[in-house]
Amino acid sequence: MTEETTIDWSTGMRLMAGDMFLGLYQPSPETTGYWDGVRRHEFLLKHCLRCDGCHHPRRILCPDCNEAVSAWKPAKGTGKLHSYSEVHRATGVFAKSTPYTVGIVELDEGVPLFARIFGEPGIDVPVEVDFRVLEQGALLPVFVVKTAP
Amino acid sequence: MTTQLSGSCAIVGMGRSISLKSDAERKTPLQLVVDAASQAMREAGITRKQVGALLTGRMPRTYCSLQYNQAVLNELKITPMISTEVTSHGAGALGTIELAVVLLQARVIDYALCVCGEASPLWIEMVEGSANWEADLQFEAPYGATTPALYAQVAQRYMHDYNIRPEQCARVAVENRLWALDHPQAAMRKKGKISVDDVLSSRMVASPLRMLDCAAWFPGGIGSAAVITRADLVPESPSKPSWILGFGQSSTHEWIGERFALRGAGPTENGPNITNLGVGEAARQAYAMSGLRPADVGIVETSAPFTFANLMVLEELGFCGKGEGGDFVEGGGINYDGGLPFNTTGGYLSFGQSGQGLYLLKEVLEQIHGEPEGRPVPGVKVGLVHGHGGPLACHSVMLVGGERP
Ligand SMILES: [Zn+2]
Numbered sequence: 138m139t140e141e142t143t144i145d146w147s148t149g150m151r152l153m154a155g156d157m158f159l160g161l162y163q164p165s166p167e168t169t170g171y172w173d174g175v176r177r178h179e180f181l182l183k184h185c186l187r188c189d190g191c192h193h194p195r196r197i198l199c200p201d202c203n204e205a206v207s208a209w210k211p212a213k214g215t216g217k218l219h220s221y222s223e224v225h226r227a228t229g230v231f232a233k234s235t236p237y238t239v240g241i242v243e244l245d246e247g248v249p250l251f252a253r254i255f256g257e258p259g260i261d262v263p264v265e266v267d268f269r270v271l272e273q274g275a276l277l278p279v280f281v282v283k284t285a286p
Numbered sequence: 287m288t289t290q291l292s293g294s295c296a297i298v299g300m301g302r303s304i305s306l307k308s309d310a311e312r313k314t315p316l317q318l319v320v321d322a323a324s325q326a327m328r329e330a331g332i333t334r335k336q337v338g339a340l341l342t343g344r345m346p347r348t349y350c351s352l353q354y355n356q357a358v359l360n361e362l363k364i365t366p367m368i369s370t371e372v373t374s375h376g377a378g379a380l381g382t383i384e385l386a387v388v389l390l391q392a393r394v395i396d397y398a399l400c401v402c403g404e405a406s407p408l409w410i411e412m413v414e415g416s417a418n419w420e421a422d423l424q425f426e427a428p429y430g431a432t433t434p435a436l437y438a439q440v441a442q443r444y445m446h447d448y449n450i451r452p453e454q455c456a457r458v459a460v461e462n463r464l465w466a467l468d469h470p471q472a473a474m475r476k477k478g479k480i481s482v483d484d485v486l487s488s489r490m491v492a493s494p495l496r497m498l499d500c501a502a503w504f505p506g507g508i509g510s511a512a513v514i515t516r517a518d519l520v521p522e523s524p525s526k527p528s529w530i531l532g533f534g535q536s537s538t539h540e541w542i543g544e545r546f547a548l549r550g551a552g553p554t555e556n557g558p559n560i561t562n563l564g565v566g567e568a569a570r571q572a573y574a575m576s577g578l579r580p581a582d583v584g585i586v587e588t589s590a591p592f593t594f595a596n597l598m599v600l601e602e603l604g605f606c607g608k609g610e611g612g613d614f615v616e617g618g619g620i621n622y623d624g625g626l627p628f629n630t631t632g633g634y635l636s637f638g639q640s641g642q643g644l645y646l647l648k649e650v651l652e653q654i655h656g657e658p659e660g661r662p663v664p665g666v667k668v669g670l671v672h673g674h675g676g677p678l679a680c681h682s683v684m685l686v687g688g689e690r691p
Contacts, residue, residue, distance in 0.1 A: 195544070219546060222495075241543055249547050
Protein backbone atom coordinates (compact mmCIF):
# COMPACT_ATOMS: atom_id res chain seq x y z
CA MET A 138 0.00 0.00 0.00
CA THR A 139 1.54 3.26 -1.11
CA GLU A 140 0.91 6.57 0.53
CA GLU A 141 -2.02 8.46 -1.02
CA THR A 142 -0.74 11.49 -2.87
CA THR A 143 -2.09 14.12 -5.23
CA ILE A 144 -0.35 15.80 -8.15
CA ASP A 145 1.25 19.14 -7.33
CA TRP A 146 -0.26 21.61 -9.81
CA SER A 147 1.15 24.72 -8.12
CA THR A 148 4.02 25.02 -10.61
CA GLY A 149 2.22 23.43 -13.56
CA MET A 150 3.44 20.88 -16.05
CA ARG A 151 6.77 21.50 -17.77
CA LEU A 152 6.34 21.35 -21.53
CA MET A 153 9.47 20.09 -23.26
CA ALA A 154 10.46 19.79 -26.91
CA GLY A 155 13.29 17.31 -26.67
CA ASP A 156 15.78 18.99 -24.35
CA MET A 157 14.30 22.43 -24.93
CA PHE A 158 12.07 23.85 -22.19
CA LEU A 159 9.07 25.53 -23.83
CA GLY A 160 7.08 26.74 -20.84
CA LEU A 161 4.69 25.86 -18.05
CA TYR A 162 1.26 24.39 -18.70
CA GLN A 163 -1.45 25.60 -16.29
CA PRO A 164 0.58 26.43 -13.16
CA SER A 165 -2.15 26.72 -10.49
CA PRO A 166 -1.04 27.89 -7.07
CA GLU A 167 -4.70 28.94 -6.62
CA THR A 168 -5.79 25.27 -6.40
CA THR A 169 -3.17 24.07 -3.90
CA GLY A 170 -5.64 24.32 -1.00
CA TYR A 171 -8.07 22.06 -2.84
CA TRP A 172 -5.52 19.30 -3.32
CA ASP A 173 -4.26 19.70 0.29
CA GLY A 174 -7.86 19.01 1.34
CA VAL A 175 -8.11 15.98 -0.94
CA ARG A 176 -5.01 14.50 0.74
CA ARG A 177 -6.84 14.79 4.09
CA HIS A 178 -10.03 13.36 2.48
CA GLU A 179 -11.68 16.75 2.90
CA PHE A 180 -13.76 18.18 0.05
CA LEU A 181 -13.33 21.96 -0.23
CA LEU A 182 -14.65 24.66 -2.55
CA LYS A 183 -13.51 28.21 -3.16
CA HIS A 184 -15.45 30.59 -0.93
CA CYS A 185 -16.15 34.26 -1.57
CA LEU A 186 -15.92 36.11 1.75
CA ARG A 187 -17.81 39.07 0.34
CA CYS A 188 -20.98 37.44 -1.05
CA ASP A 189 -20.66 34.02 0.66
CA GLY A 190 -20.88 32.15 -2.67
CA CYS A 191 -19.07 28.88 -3.35
CA HIS A 192 -17.13 28.33 -6.54
CA HIS A 193 -15.11 25.83 -8.57
CA PRO A 194 -11.68 25.18 -6.98
CA ARG A 195 -10.02 26.82 -9.98
CA ARG A 196 -11.81 30.19 -9.47
CA ILE A 197 -9.60 33.25 -8.97
CA LEU A 198 -12.30 35.88 -9.19
CA CYS A 199 -15.88 35.69 -7.89
CA PRO A 200 -18.10 36.08 -11.00
CA ASP A 201 -20.96 37.35 -8.82
CA CYS A 202 -19.26 40.26 -7.02
CA ASN A 203 -15.86 40.59 -8.73
CA GLU A 204 -14.00 39.91 -5.46
CA ALA A 205 -10.75 37.94 -5.50
CA VAL A 206 -11.45 34.53 -3.96
CA SER A 207 -8.78 32.59 -2.09
CA ALA A 208 -10.60 31.17 0.95
CA TRP A 209 -11.70 27.54 1.20
CA LYS A 210 -14.89 26.16 2.72
CA PRO A 211 -15.79 22.54 3.43
CA ALA A 212 -18.52 21.49 0.99
CA LYS A 213 -21.29 19.00 1.75
CA GLY A 214 -19.88 16.60 -0.82
CA THR A 215 -23.33 15.81 -2.18
CA GLY A 216 -25.10 16.75 -5.37
CA LYS A 217 -26.78 15.34 -8.45
CA LEU A 218 -25.42 14.02 -11.70
CA HIS A 219 -26.05 16.65 -14.36
CA SER A 220 -24.73 14.45 -17.15
CA TYR A 221 -22.44 11.48 -17.74
CA SER A 222 -20.86 9.16 -20.27
CA GLU A 223 -19.74 5.56 -20.06
CA VAL A 224 -16.32 5.43 -21.72
CA HIS A 225 -15.71 2.33 -23.84
CA ARG A 226 -12.65 3.42 -25.75
CA ALA A 227 -9.67 5.01 -24.04
CA THR A 228 -5.91 5.17 -24.45
CA GLY A 229 -2.87 4.88 -22.17
CA VAL A 230 -3.40 3.90 -18.54
CA PHE A 231 -7.17 4.24 -18.90
CA ALA A 232 -7.53 1.60 -21.64
CA LYS A 233 -7.60 -1.33 -19.23
CA SER A 234 -10.29 0.29 -17.04
CA THR A 235 -13.00 0.56 -19.72
CA PRO A 236 -15.91 0.74 -19.37
CA TYR A 237 -15.87 3.47 -16.74
CA THR A 238 -18.11 6.49 -16.22
CA VAL A 239 -17.20 10.17 -16.17
CA GLY A 240 -19.72 12.89 -15.49
CA ILE A 241 -20.51 16.44 -14.46
CA VAL A 242 -21.78 16.71 -10.88
CA GLU A 243 -23.93 19.65 -9.87
CA LEU A 244 -22.96 20.06 -6.22
CA ASP A 245 -25.54 21.20 -3.64
CA GLU A 246 -23.58 24.47 -3.46
CA GLY A 247 -24.46 25.05 -7.16
CA VAL A 248 -20.92 24.37 -8.37
CA PRO A 249 -20.26 21.94 -11.25
CA LEU A 250 -17.38 19.48 -11.02
CA PHE A 251 -16.18 16.94 -13.56
CA ALA A 252 -15.32 13.56 -11.99
CA ARG A 253 -15.25 9.79 -12.20
CA ILE A 254 -18.63 8.30 -11.28
CA PHE A 255 -19.13 4.95 -9.56
CA GLY A 256 -22.45 3.11 -9.41
CA GLU A 257 -25.40 3.12 -11.82
CA PRO A 258 -25.48 6.58 -13.47
CA GLY A 259 -28.59 8.49 -14.52
CA ILE A 260 -29.57 12.08 -15.19
CA ASP A 261 -30.03 13.98 -11.89
CA VAL A 262 -29.42 10.93 -9.66
CA PRO A 263 -28.02 11.85 -6.21
CA VAL A 264 -24.29 11.34 -5.72
CA GLU A 265 -21.80 11.81 -2.90
CA VAL A 266 -18.06 12.34 -2.79
CA ASP A 267 -15.48 9.68 -2.04
CA PHE A 268 -11.71 9.67 -2.39
CA ARG A 269 -9.99 7.04 -4.50
CA VAL A 270 -6.67 6.45 -6.22
CA LEU A 271 -7.32 6.22 -9.97
CA GLU A 272 -5.26 4.92 -12.90
CA GLN A 273 -2.59 7.64 -12.87
CA GLY A 274 -1.77 6.74 -9.26
CA ALA A 275 -3.04 9.97 -7.68
CA LEU A 276 -5.75 10.37 -5.07
CA LEU A 277 -8.82 12.10 -6.54
CA PRO A 278 -12.29 13.08 -5.37
CA VAL A 279 -14.81 10.84 -7.15
CA PHE A 280 -18.59 10.55 -6.84
CA VAL A 281 -20.65 7.51 -5.95
CA VAL A 282 -24.31 7.19 -6.89
CA LYS A 283 -26.40 7.01 -3.70
CA THR A 284 -28.60 3.98 -3.47
CA ALA A 285 -31.97 4.10 -1.76
CA PRO A 286 -31.66 3.46 2.00
CA MET B 287 -32.82 45.71 -42.46
CA THR B 288 -29.10 45.27 -43.03
CA THR B 289 -26.13 46.92 -41.37
CA GLN B 290 -23.31 48.76 -43.13
CA LEU B 291 -21.11 45.67 -42.93
CA SER B 292 -23.46 43.45 -44.94
CA GLY B 293 -22.26 43.15 -48.51
CA SER B 294 -19.49 45.69 -47.88
CA CYS B 295 -16.73 43.22 -48.72
CA ALA B 296 -16.16 40.31 -51.05
CA ILE B 297 -13.93 37.29 -51.37
CA VAL B 298 -12.05 37.82 -54.63
CA GLY B 299 -9.68 34.89 -54.49
CA MET B 300 -9.55 31.50 -52.81
CA GLY B 301 -7.03 28.71 -52.72
CA ARG B 302 -6.83 25.23 -51.29
CA SER B 303 -4.02 22.74 -51.06
CA ILE B 304 -4.34 19.10 -50.00
CA SER B 305 -1.77 16.50 -49.03
CA LEU B 306 -2.82 12.91 -48.39
CA LYS B 307 -1.31 10.12 -46.30
CA SER B 308 -1.08 8.12 -49.52
CA ASP B 309 1.08 10.79 -51.23
CA ALA B 310 4.74 9.92 -51.80
CA GLU B 311 5.77 13.21 -50.18
CA ARG B 312 3.90 14.42 -47.08
CA LYS B 313 3.45 18.17 -46.85
CA THR B 314 3.64 20.32 -43.71
CA PRO B 315 0.86 22.76 -42.78
CA LEU B 316 3.20 25.61 -43.70
CA GLN B 317 3.71 24.20 -47.20
CA LEU B 318 -0.05 23.76 -47.60
CA VAL B 319 -1.07 27.24 -46.44
CA VAL B 320 1.65 28.93 -48.48
CA ASP B 321 0.47 27.05 -51.55
CA ALA B 322 -3.16 27.99 -50.83
CA ALA B 323 -2.21 31.62 -50.18
CA SER B 324 -0.36 31.94 -53.48
CA GLN B 325 -3.37 30.48 -55.34
CA ALA B 326 -5.71 32.97 -53.63
CA MET B 327 -3.46 35.95 -54.38
CA ARG B 328 -3.12 34.87 -58.01
CA GLU B 329 -6.90 34.53 -58.39
CA ALA B 330 -7.41 37.94 -56.76
CA GLY B 331 -4.75 39.47 -59.00
CA ILE B 332 -2.87 41.14 -56.15
CA THR B 333 0.85 41.42 -55.46
CA ARG B 334 2.81 40.84 -52.24
CA LYS B 335 2.87 44.61 -51.66
CA GLN B 336 -0.93 44.91 -51.57
CA VAL B 337 -1.58 42.57 -48.63
CA GLY B 338 -2.67 44.93 -45.84
CA ALA B 339 -3.48 42.26 -43.25
CA LEU B 340 -2.43 38.68 -42.74
CA LEU B 341 -4.94 36.87 -40.55
CA THR B 342 -4.17 33.26 -39.77
CA GLY B 343 -6.13 30.62 -37.92
CA ARG B 344 -4.51 29.09 -34.86
CA MET B 345 -1.07 27.53 -34.95
CA PRO B 346 -1.24 24.03 -36.44
CA ARG B 347 -0.37 21.21 -34.06
CA THR B 348 2.24 20.02 -36.49
CA TYR B 349 3.96 23.34 -37.15
CA CYS B 350 4.43 24.72 -33.66
CA SER B 351 6.03 28.14 -33.67
CA LEU B 352 5.78 30.93 -31.10
CA GLN B 353 4.43 33.29 -33.77
CA TYR B 354 2.90 31.09 -36.42
CA ASN B 355 1.47 34.02 -38.39
CA GLN B 356 4.98 35.48 -38.61
CA ALA B 357 6.29 32.19 -39.99
CA VAL B 358 3.65 32.40 -42.74
CA LEU B 359 4.50 36.07 -43.38
CA ASN B 360 8.21 35.20 -43.48
CA GLU B 361 7.62 32.62 -46.19
CA LEU B 362 5.28 34.76 -48.31
CA LYS B 363 7.62 37.78 -48.05
CA ILE B 364 4.74 40.13 -47.41
CA THR B 365 4.81 43.23 -45.18
CA PRO B 366 1.23 43.73 -43.95
CA MET B 367 0.17 46.51 -41.56
CA ILE B 368 -1.54 43.87 -39.40
CA SER B 369 -0.40 40.31 -38.82
CA THR B 370 -2.07 38.14 -36.20
CA GLU B 371 -3.60 34.79 -35.35
CA VAL B 372 -7.39 34.76 -34.99
CA THR B 373 -8.23 31.87 -32.74
CA SER B 374 -11.36 30.77 -31.02
CA HIS B 375 -10.27 27.21 -31.65
CA GLY B 376 -11.66 26.01 -34.99
CA ALA B 377 -14.20 28.86 -35.10
CA GLY B 378 -11.27 31.21 -35.65
CA ALA B 379 -11.08 30.15 -39.30
CA LEU B 380 -14.22 32.11 -40.18
CA GLY B 381 -13.09 34.65 -37.59
CA THR B 382 -10.20 35.62 -39.87
CA ILE B 383 -12.69 36.70 -42.55
CA GLU B 384 -14.94 38.48 -40.05
CA LEU B 385 -12.01 40.52 -38.75
CA ALA B 386 -10.92 41.21 -42.34
CA VAL B 387 -14.33 42.75 -43.11
CA VAL B 388 -14.09 45.03 -40.07
CA LEU B 389 -10.58 46.20 -41.01
CA LEU B 390 -11.54 46.74 -44.66
CA GLN B 391 -14.69 48.64 -43.83
CA ALA B 392 -12.71 50.84 -41.42
CA ARG B 393 -10.53 51.59 -44.49
CA VAL B 394 -7.25 50.94 -42.71
CA ILE B 395 -6.38 48.28 -45.33
CA ASP B 396 -7.48 47.41 -48.87
CA TYR B 397 -6.75 43.69 -49.04
CA ALA B 398 -6.71 41.00 -46.35
CA LEU B 399 -5.17 37.57 -46.74
CA CYS B 400 -6.78 34.91 -44.51
CA VAL B 401 -5.04 31.54 -44.22
CA CYS B 402 -5.82 28.41 -42.20
CA GLY B 403 -4.48 24.91 -42.25
CA GLU B 404 -3.73 21.69 -40.46
CA ALA B 405 -1.98 18.47 -41.40
CA SER B 406 -1.97 16.58 -38.11
CA PRO B 407 -2.99 13.16 -39.49
CA LEU B 408 0.11 13.21 -41.71
CA TRP B 409 2.53 13.72 -38.85
CA ILE B 410 1.08 12.43 -35.58
CA GLU B 411 -0.99 9.47 -34.44
CA MET B 412 -4.37 11.15 -34.00
CA VAL B 413 -6.24 8.78 -31.69
CA GLU B 414 -3.45 8.54 -29.10
CA GLY B 415 -2.40 12.15 -29.65
CA SER B 416 -5.90 13.56 -29.28
CA ALA B 417 -7.35 11.42 -26.48
CA ASN B 418 -7.08 14.18 -23.89
CA TRP B 419 -6.61 17.08 -26.25
CA GLU B 420 -9.76 18.93 -25.22
CA ALA B 421 -9.70 18.00 -21.53
CA ASP B 422 -8.54 20.22 -18.69
CA LEU B 423 -5.29 18.59 -17.54
CA GLN B 424 -6.01 19.21 -13.86
CA PHE B 425 -9.73 18.66 -13.38
CA GLU B 426 -10.80 16.45 -16.29
CA ALA B 427 -7.95 14.45 -17.84
CA PRO B 428 -7.01 12.55 -14.61
CA TYR B 429 -10.48 10.95 -14.70
CA GLY B 430 -9.95 9.49 -18.19
CA ALA B 431 -11.89 12.22 -20.00
CA THR B 432 -11.51 11.24 -23.64
CA THR B 433 -12.51 13.84 -26.22
CA PRO B 434 -15.73 11.97 -27.20
CA ALA B 435 -16.60 11.60 -23.48
CA LEU B 436 -16.49 15.39 -23.10
CA TYR B 437 -18.90 15.94 -25.99
CA ALA B 438 -21.00 13.03 -24.71
CA GLN B 439 -21.81 15.05 -21.57
CA VAL B 440 -23.76 17.49 -23.74
CA ALA B 441 -25.22 14.67 -25.86
CA GLN B 442 -26.54 12.74 -22.85
CA ARG B 443 -28.21 15.77 -21.25
CA TYR B 444 -29.56 17.09 -24.58
CA MET B 445 -31.07 13.75 -25.56
CA HIS B 446 -32.59 13.37 -22.08
CA ASP B 447 -34.05 16.87 -21.84
CA TYR B 448 -35.49 16.97 -25.36
CA ASN B 449 -36.34 13.30 -25.80
CA ILE B 450 -34.00 12.86 -28.75
CA ARG B 451 -33.56 9.23 -29.82
CA PRO B 452 -30.29 7.65 -31.06
CA GLU B 453 -31.91 6.68 -34.38
CA GLN B 454 -32.72 10.35 -34.98
CA CYS B 455 -29.07 11.32 -34.43
CA ALA B 456 -28.03 8.47 -36.72
CA ARG B 457 -29.93 10.04 -39.61
CA VAL B 458 -27.28 12.78 -39.78
CA ALA B 459 -24.56 10.18 -40.37
CA VAL B 460 -26.66 8.39 -42.99
CA GLU B 461 -27.42 11.53 -45.04
CA ASN B 462 -23.90 12.97 -44.68
CA ARG B 463 -22.47 9.72 -46.05
CA LEU B 464 -24.60 9.99 -49.21
CA TRP B 465 -23.09 13.39 -49.98
CA ALA B 466 -19.57 12.05 -49.29
CA LEU B 467 -20.01 9.33 -51.91
CA ASP B 468 -20.23 12.11 -54.53
CA HIS B 469 -17.29 14.16 -53.28
CA PRO B 470 -13.85 13.39 -54.74
CA GLN B 471 -11.99 14.49 -51.57
CA ALA B 472 -14.21 12.91 -48.89
CA ALA B 473 -12.54 10.45 -46.53
CA MET B 474 -15.47 8.03 -46.79
CA ARG B 475 -16.16 8.40 -50.54
CA LYS B 476 -15.36 4.74 -51.20
CA LYS B 477 -16.94 3.28 -48.05
CA GLY B 478 -20.47 2.95 -49.42
CA LYS B 479 -23.81 3.89 -47.94
CA ILE B 480 -24.62 3.33 -44.28
CA SER B 481 -28.00 2.72 -42.63
CA VAL B 482 -29.45 3.85 -39.31
CA ASP B 483 -28.92 0.28 -38.09
CA ASP B 484 -25.24 0.45 -39.09
CA VAL B 485 -24.85 3.52 -36.88
CA LEU B 486 -26.78 2.00 -33.98
CA SER B 487 -24.77 -1.23 -34.13
CA SER B 488 -21.35 0.41 -34.49
CA ARG B 489 -18.99 0.14 -31.53
CA MET B 490 -19.79 2.25 -28.47
CA VAL B 491 -17.10 4.91 -27.96
CA ALA B 492 -18.45 7.02 -25.09
CA SER B 493 -22.17 6.62 -24.40
CA PRO B 494 -24.39 7.68 -26.04
CA LEU B 495 -21.87 8.17 -28.88
CA ARG B 496 -21.01 5.24 -31.13
CA MET B 497 -18.24 5.06 -33.71
CA LEU B 498 -20.45 6.24 -36.59
CA ASP B 499 -21.76 9.14 -34.47
CA CYS B 500 -18.22 10.54 -34.42
CA ALA B 501 -16.24 12.58 -36.95
CA ALA B 502 -13.75 10.70 -39.07
CA TRP B 503 -10.20 11.97 -39.44
CA PHE B 504 -9.45 13.42 -42.86
CA PRO B 505 -6.60 11.22 -44.14
CA GLY B 506 -4.24 14.11 -44.67
CA GLY B 507 -3.87 17.87 -44.38
CA ILE B 508 -5.66 20.85 -45.90
CA GLY B 509 -4.49 24.44 -46.27
CA SER B 510 -6.98 27.08 -47.36
CA ALA B 511 -6.76 30.78 -48.05
CA ALA B 512 -8.94 33.70 -49.10
CA VAL B 513 -8.30 37.26 -50.26
CA ILE B 514 -10.93 39.77 -49.15
CA THR B 515 -11.43 43.31 -50.35
CA ARG B 516 -13.92 46.18 -50.13
CA ALA B 517 -16.85 46.52 -52.54
CA ASP B 518 -15.39 49.62 -54.22
CA LEU B 519 -12.25 47.65 -55.15
CA VAL B 520 -14.10 44.67 -56.63
CA PRO B 521 -13.90 44.79 -60.44
CA GLU B 522 -17.22 44.48 -62.30
CA SER B 523 -15.78 41.86 -64.62
CA PRO B 524 -14.57 39.26 -65.34
CA SER B 525 -14.19 38.11 -61.72
CA LYS B 526 -16.71 36.03 -59.78
CA PRO B 527 -16.59 37.58 -56.32
CA SER B 528 -18.48 36.15 -53.36
CA TRP B 529 -20.18 38.61 -51.04
CA ILE B 530 -20.07 38.45 -47.25
CA LEU B 531 -23.63 39.19 -46.22
CA GLY B 532 -23.52 38.59 -42.49
CA PHE B 533 -21.58 37.02 -39.68
CA GLY B 534 -21.66 36.40 -35.95
CA GLN B 535 -19.66 34.67 -33.28
CA SER B 536 -20.11 33.46 -29.71
CA SER B 537 -17.74 31.78 -27.25
CA THR B 538 -18.77 30.43 -23.84
CA HIS B 539 -16.02 28.37 -22.17
CA GLU B 540 -12.73 26.52 -22.43
CA TRP B 541 -13.58 23.35 -20.47
CA ILE B 542 -16.95 21.61 -20.71
CA GLY B 543 -16.78 20.52 -17.06
CA GLU B 544 -17.11 24.15 -16.03
CA ARG B 545 -19.67 25.23 -18.62
CA PHE B 546 -22.46 24.77 -16.08
CA ALA B 547 -20.80 27.45 -13.92
CA LEU B 548 -21.53 30.07 -16.58
CA ARG B 549 -24.70 31.95 -15.77
CA GLY B 550 -26.50 35.13 -16.71
CA ALA B 551 -24.63 35.62 -19.98
CA GLY B 552 -25.09 34.58 -23.61
CA PRO B 553 -26.84 31.21 -23.93
CA THR B 554 -27.22 30.95 -20.12
CA GLU B 555 -29.21 34.18 -19.78
CA ASN B 556 -32.19 32.15 -18.55
CA GLY B 557 -30.21 29.93 -16.20
CA PRO B 558 -27.23 27.61 -16.25
CA ASN B 559 -27.27 24.81 -18.82
CA ILE B 560 -24.95 22.86 -21.10
CA THR B 561 -27.46 22.41 -23.92
CA ASN B 562 -27.81 25.92 -25.33
CA LEU B 563 -24.75 26.43 -27.50
CA GLY B 564 -23.49 29.75 -28.78
CA VAL B 565 -24.67 28.89 -32.30
CA GLY B 566 -27.99 30.63 -31.70
CA GLU B 567 -26.32 33.85 -30.62
CA ALA B 568 -23.89 33.78 -33.56
CA ALA B 569 -26.76 33.08 -35.97
CA ARG B 570 -28.88 35.89 -34.51
CA GLN B 571 -26.02 38.32 -35.16
CA ALA B 572 -25.48 37.04 -38.72
CA TYR B 573 -29.19 37.16 -39.64
CA ALA B 574 -29.54 40.64 -38.14
CA MET B 575 -26.50 41.95 -40.03
CA SER B 576 -27.72 40.55 -43.35
CA GLY B 577 -31.48 40.95 -43.04
CA LEU B 578 -31.77 37.30 -44.10
CA ARG B 579 -33.78 34.49 -42.52
CA PRO B 580 -33.24 30.73 -42.42
CA ALA B 581 -35.73 30.36 -45.31
CA ASP B 582 -33.36 32.38 -47.52
CA VAL B 583 -30.51 29.91 -47.03
CA GLY B 584 -30.00 27.33 -49.79
CA ILE B 585 -27.02 25.37 -48.45
CA VAL B 586 -25.49 24.79 -45.00
CA GLU B 587 -22.05 23.45 -44.03
CA THR B 588 -21.12 22.85 -40.40
CA SER B 589 -18.01 21.59 -38.64
CA ALA B 590 -20.06 19.95 -35.86
CA PRO B 591 -18.06 16.78 -35.11
CA PHE B 592 -20.79 14.46 -33.77
CA THR B 593 -24.27 13.49 -34.98
CA PHE B 594 -26.18 15.00 -32.02
CA ALA B 595 -24.28 18.29 -32.36
CA ASN B 596 -25.53 18.59 -35.93
CA LEU B 597 -29.11 18.44 -34.62
CA MET B 598 -28.34 21.16 -32.07
CA VAL B 599 -26.75 23.31 -34.78
CA LEU B 600 -29.77 22.93 -37.09
CA GLU B 601 -32.03 23.99 -34.21
CA GLU B 602 -29.98 27.00 -33.20
CA LEU B 603 -29.55 28.13 -36.81
CA GLY B 604 -33.35 28.33 -36.91
CA PHE B 605 -34.18 25.51 -39.34
CA CYS B 606 -36.41 24.01 -36.62
CA GLY B 607 -37.28 24.81 -33.02
CA LYS B 608 -35.19 24.01 -29.94
CA GLY B 609 -35.40 20.29 -29.24
CA GLU B 610 -37.01 19.60 -32.62
CA GLY B 611 -33.80 18.59 -34.43
CA GLY B 612 -34.57 14.88 -34.13
CA ASP B 613 -38.04 15.22 -35.63
CA PHE B 614 -36.67 17.57 -38.29
CA VAL B 615 -34.11 15.12 -39.67
CA GLU B 616 -36.44 12.14 -39.22
CA GLY B 617 -39.05 13.99 -41.25
CA GLY B 618 -36.62 14.39 -44.15
CA GLY B 619 -35.32 17.86 -43.22
CA ILE B 620 -31.76 17.14 -44.40
CA ASN B 621 -32.50 14.33 -46.80
CA TYR B 622 -29.96 13.91 -49.59
CA ASP B 623 -32.92 13.99 -51.94
CA GLY B 624 -35.29 16.85 -51.28
CA GLY B 625 -34.04 18.12 -47.93
CA LEU B 626 -32.00 21.15 -47.00
CA PRO B 627 -28.58 20.66 -48.68
CA PHE B 628 -26.59 20.06 -45.49
CA ASN B 629 -22.92 19.10 -45.23
CA THR B 630 -22.62 18.63 -48.98
CA THR B 631 -18.96 17.60 -48.68
CA GLY B 632 -20.01 14.74 -46.39
CA GLY B 633 -19.47 16.85 -43.30
CA TYR B 634 -17.09 16.10 -40.44
CA LEU B 635 -18.65 12.66 -40.16
CA SER B 636 -17.87 11.51 -43.69
CA PHE B 637 -15.65 14.12 -45.35
CA GLY B 638 -13.47 14.03 -42.27
CA GLN B 639 -11.95 16.68 -40.05
CA SER B 640 -8.57 18.19 -40.60
CA GLY B 641 -8.42 20.80 -37.90
CA GLN B 642 -9.75 24.19 -38.79
CA GLY B 643 -10.04 25.57 -42.24
CA LEU B 644 -11.89 27.57 -44.83
CA TYR B 645 -12.63 24.58 -47.04
CA LEU B 646 -16.29 24.47 -45.97
CA LEU B 647 -16.62 28.10 -47.04
CA LYS B 648 -14.95 27.17 -50.33
CA GLU B 649 -17.50 24.40 -50.86
CA VAL B 650 -20.39 26.86 -50.38
CA LEU B 651 -18.87 29.45 -52.73
CA GLU B 652 -18.23 26.86 -55.42
CA GLN B 653 -21.84 25.65 -55.13
CA ILE B 654 -23.10 29.24 -55.42
CA HIS B 655 -21.00 29.77 -58.55
CA GLY B 656 -22.05 26.44 -60.04
CA GLU B 657 -18.59 24.83 -59.90
CA PRO B 658 -18.68 22.29 -57.05
CA GLU B 659 -16.31 19.35 -56.70
CA GLY B 660 -19.09 16.99 -55.68
CA ARG B 661 -22.83 16.81 -56.31
CA PRO B 662 -24.14 20.18 -57.52
CA VAL B 663 -26.88 22.00 -55.63
CA PRO B 664 -28.62 24.05 -58.33
CA GLY B 665 -29.89 27.56 -57.83
CA VAL B 666 -28.20 28.45 -54.53
CA LYS B 667 -28.31 32.21 -53.89
CA VAL B 668 -27.24 32.30 -50.23
CA GLY B 669 -25.13 29.84 -48.24
CA LEU B 670 -24.39 29.47 -44.54
CA VAL B 671 -21.21 28.17 -42.93
CA HIS B 672 -20.93 27.26 -39.25
CA GLY B 673 -17.46 26.99 -37.74
CA HIS B 674 -17.10 25.17 -34.44
CA GLY B 675 -14.34 25.34 -31.86
CA GLY B 676 -14.28 22.58 -29.32
CA PRO B 677 -15.63 21.32 -27.10
CA LEU B 678 -18.82 23.05 -28.30
CA ALA B 679 -17.25 26.24 -26.95
CA CYS B 680 -16.88 28.62 -29.88
CA HIS B 681 -19.27 29.15 -32.75
CA SER B 682 -19.01 31.26 -35.87
CA VAL B 683 -21.77 31.70 -38.44
CA MET B 684 -21.29 33.32 -41.86
CA LEU B 685 -23.79 34.08 -44.64
CA VAL B 686 -22.44 34.48 -48.18
CA GLY B 687 -23.95 35.13 -51.60
CA GLY B 688 -22.90 35.30 -55.25
CA GLU B 689 -24.51 38.57 -56.30
CA ARG B 690 -23.46 42.10 -55.45
CA PRO B 691 -26.09 43.25 -52.92
ZN1 LIG C 1 -18.63 37.04 -4.42
